[in-house]
Amino acid sequence: MTTPAKLYGKDLSEYDEVDVDELLAKLSPEEIKILAKEVDPDDSFLPPSQRCNYDCEKEATGPLNRKQLIDHINKQAIETPDQPELKPYVPGTVRGKKWIPPPPPLKEQEASEQITIDLGDEYEQALSDATQEEIIDLAAILGFHSMMNQDQYHASLLNKGQPIGLGWDGITKASKQKIYPQDPPNTTDPDETIKQVQQDDPKLVDLNWNNIKNISDEKFDSLFEGLANNSHLETLSLTNVGLTDRSALKLADALEKNNSLRVVNVETNFISPTGIVRLIKSLLKTKCVEEFRASNQRSQVLGNKIEMEITSLIEKNPTILRLGLHLEYNDARHRIATHLQRNIDTIRKDLALRLQFRFFNHRKTPLIN
Known part of the structure; x- marks a missing residue:
């Protein structure tokens, strides 16, 4: 049992009904000053000038001049003489008590003494006769x-x-760094490939414009106009070509009409999150693209709303198998990974059924006599 706290012989609950303003009105100005000095200086409800017990009775000389105050303090510091030392300084002599580090604990001394281990004559002989290898x-x-x-x-x-x-002589030697040659520049001719796409050239199956600089919007427009009616191109790579939202919308319109593309790669460009959503939405029209990559754009963070919209679009696509896109939220990553694995399993089952169907059709049934 704990006894209740008391103040001047009374319980603290009895002071709840006391009128503080009435008590303060009965105090004289001298008593109020004394009471103010006893107030907690950490009280945030008080102004800073009243949080200190020091009370200056001098009248203010005027407004604060910070520069003049600093100059006065520096002048006082320079003009004030140093306090004379009781003992003059003599080079090489130690004044006062010299600090001597205490001895290490007994346990540490015993541990350092036990580090030396005797392996025995057999192990010492084996180590001395061992080769470097x-x-x-x-x-x-x-x-x-x-x-x-x-x-x-x-x-x-x-x-x-x-x-x-x-x-052991080569412990500090580092292995030489292997120098790999730089990747050769992309020698693909954009104008020639645009003509092949527009003419639906059956030899052009893989179009790679990666890392080609200064491609104009007119060339992108011509490419995507021809892509809409192309029936042989399967892989389209447009990495690091300066693709913007304007061209991405034209590409999305072309993807809604193309039935031959299997891989679309638009990584490392300047497509906004809404442009990426538009491209992924266009894949639902023909449902033929199996791999789509659009990571490393100007906006690294898509946001929760965009990621959830992309997730819902991917879950409606039964043909996409790979998605190259950085997703921040675990829910979106997990749902997309589950759906992609489901699409892969579905394709495997369909392939197995086709193989079984062909096997049974080509099997020779024995003749019954």
């Missing part, structure tokens, strides 16, 4: 990866002999 293998087993370079580590994993000069 065997020591490197042992280091890899014990996990001393940082003591070896890449060649030594992978050689120990693959149980290969070390090359000359790559033993």
